[in-house]
Amino acid sequence: MLISLNWLKKYVKIPVSDEELIRLIGARLVEVEGVIDESHKYDGIKIVRVETAEKIENTHLTLCMVNDGSAELTQVLCGAPNVREGMLAAWIAPGATVPASVHEDAPFIIGTRKMLGKYDSHGMLAAPDELDLGDMHDGIAEIDPEMAKPGDSLADVFELNDKILEIENKSLTHRPDTFGLIGFAREVAGILGQKFDEVELTTELEEKNQIEIEITNPEICSRYTAVVLERHGEIKKKYLTWQDTILAKSGMRPVDPIVDATNYLMLLTGQPLHAFDYDKFVAVGNAKEAKIIVRLAKDGEKLTLLDNKEIVLNDNDIVITSNNVPVALAGAMGGASTMIDENTRNIIIESAAFSLYNLRKTQMAHGIFSEAITRFTKGQPAYQTLAVASECAKMLEGGFKVAMVSDAYPKPEKENRVKISTAEINGLLGTEYSNELIKSTLSNVGFTVSGDENLDIVAPSWRTDIHIKEDIIEEVGRLLGYDNIAPVLPLHGTATPNKMLSLKKKIRSILNEYGCNEVLTYSFVSERLLENACLDTKNSYKIVNSISPDLQLVRQSIVPSLLDKAHLNQKIPYDSFALFEMNKIYRKDWGMNEESVPTEKMSLGFVLAERKTVGDAYYKAKNFVEKLLKRFNIEPEFRPLKQMGAECLPFENKRAAEIWVGEEYIGVVGEFKNVVKRNFKLNDYLAGFELNLDKILNLESSVVIPSSFEIKDKQDLTITTKKSYREVYNQVKEKYSDAEVTPVGIYQPEGVEDKNITFHLEFR
């Protein structure tokens, strides 16, 4: 939303500098995303009178002498068809910039140039689009002689030296009242500690010659006001108006007097209006008189909108119908069949309140993001529909007179009343505001406050968001400034450590010490990545609105993501490295937990890769596992792979192992299948592991640290055998149960089947 400071200042006195005002708005109302400074946008643009205008034959150009208030006339060539003697126009003097181009990379600076080989043309007479005050380019802007005289600066006449605030709409989601300038100004007054002078719109019209309005369900439309205007003359749009400049500064464009009036009033009051061609409306309904029915659309019903696009409606959309034939998508856009045009005689001004919930879905379903629907989806209250429609009728009275007025208000809004004590307000904010201050702060912005210590507060009709005590506390805290509340540390107890976080922190530090690199990879992966790692894609939760196919599935384990990153780093190139990540994983076959959300596990993934082709990477990865677990006093056992879970799938059966501690399976370690290596384009020397950290956490807390560190005796022992290492190790452990047994090496002479396994024994 764009807010013109000059316009704002028409409704509230501002005793502080613009900078301070903007700071206060940011601190107490809404985030100001940016400020567009237009203080110099119209420098060097003057009002001039065209004293003579001579057509140059065989061209579209007119040779003009213009009076800029100085003693001498200036010669300007003009290509516009509407240039004529005696008119007032906006003249961009040589050296000045075309306003529409000021924010471009290369602003267009007007000079003096020779045209048609012989005429000097000084500056230019500007069209509304060049002035950035409209889209029109079919003629130059004409200025009302009642407003200005030659030599006046255009900026002074139209108050164009302005600052425009860019407001972040999101933080006003709950404040529909501030989407009109009056509501915004009221808040600014409140922030400045002033009582806001409420703006009196014209007297509400009385219902007469009513046209029939039927609202099928008050939940979708709490109020519908229709005012029919009958044409009695032409509203000639001749001059550039101040209202045009307000529309332009608010990001809209002047179109025609009727549309401009509805748009201007929406910007002023927050209440969107729509104008139908009355005669078309009646004709579409195939009836003698207009009958308005507001109802939900039927699935599959069709409607062609103002932009000539036909949309297929659904049963959530609210439609305005003429005798049951849809003519507009309520709150979003009018229909083509009842659009006003140059032949329009009579019009219906619609001013209504619709359900924000329905409109929000409509917005999403049809991708309509108009100024009107932006306001409606904040929940515009119903209190002012008749007042704003009446104001619109008044604005158009030059060309129209009021023929019919109907106001269907099936669901009047309830008064919002809150009782709260000043102690409660101060108690939650941590302040000591006086009764008086709290009362005046609230009444400045329209609340009715009675009582002293115990306040009885009635919210004004535009504050449909006020229901509970906290809503009042927010008003007081905000309007008086949260920054005026002293930060005070509360006293409280000590924390209990989180064991999983401590475990992860230790692992992070240990693996760093072992020369490994911690990475973070996305929780979402592609189908292809899982397939490359031989995982079943169906076991992944699937994101239906993913950013790209690369981020479609919730990952089932960490290792596949690391294989992907291993490829990236091998290409950089890094010759040898080990990546690890600790993060949460999910699998469909784990089902739901007691809260009915998917079971999750904390997993440690690890992949090492080297740029060599020989050697058994298995043992390197296994060494990392053993060393790491030893730091937590866990001694694992390595058993043949029996596919305990999805984490095992990328691993090669013959060169990988399950990791067990007692009767607990905790993970997998090993080399990868050849297809996996090929799919990820990785060198042969590659291995990894994946460990379930939840299990490790349990095991870690149950370990006993050996009591003695004193070594009493030590010896080395070599055994010649055909058996597996583990069998031999177990035999040694059995025999020397009081010894710590560590391997020294395995020697196997060439051509011999027996191995010599050497152990080191330490007795404690």
Added chain:
Amino acid sequence: MEELEKLKRELKDLNAEYAKIKDVPAEKRGEFGRELNAKKTEILNRIKEAEDAMLDAEVKPLDITAPCSPNEPLPEVYSVFEGSEHPLMTELDRVIEIYQLMGFDVVESRQLDDEFHMFDSLNFAKEHPARDGYDTFRTEEGLIPPAHTSTMQHRVLKAYKHNLEEGKEIAVVVPGRVYRNEDVDATHEHTFYQCEGVYVSKNCTLGNMLGILREFFEKYYEQKLNIRTQPGYFPFTEPSLEFMIEKPKALGGKKGDFLEMLGCGMIHPNVLKMAGIDPTEYHGFAWGGGIDRLVMLRYGLKDVRNFESGNLNFLKEF
């Protein structure tokens, strides 16, 4: 091996079949072609399977219980100089430590949650437009990878409610990974980390919240800071605020250069009520802010995309 050769012969024979198409009546050619194509696809798939199997058949088994291969040295870990910890993770640890010293327990956030925890339990009205502001991802089942760590608020309130009954306060922070469906650029990631804070007691105030937040940021950036707030809107807090700090001088900040660090506010009574806490007896406040931004500011990092890049050139700097 035999299987593969058999399949290759089959493929050759099949290819020869294609020549017969000219003898087939014109109206049956389409069907004939389709059948042949289907057969061919099937054979090609089987060839691929057989080749994959062969790849794996060449694999030599090893003694998985041994510490090394025969005649090879015992393996070693890599040099400590090669190692690195992820900056987001080490900084998250620091964040947690600061809060723990201030008396906050820590609960990690989920990475896949449901509509109830993400929205309903936080006083978002059904179908309310405020739900759109979070650009959430959804799974086929309607589950949500959370867009904020507030998804844990309801759980934390319920799990720690006994503290209140014991006359103590609830003081918990919730670090975690969150997801937003938005375009990625140097300052936006669809995946990032947040830390949530929840505090409930009999008589805590908004002033207490500001006190805790200022204390945290001063400890984190190791210096005194100017703070500022602006009104915000979250359905689950009332009042709602945005909390800002003046960019520290040491990090290149100028006077008046305020940065939005997090959203915060007094917990909405409906949120307390839903967790079984009586809002007339207890009050609370909560906040949540991004960790990535905190860390980028501390290290002067310019591109958030580096964090999840897995690129060692970046990671080895830490």
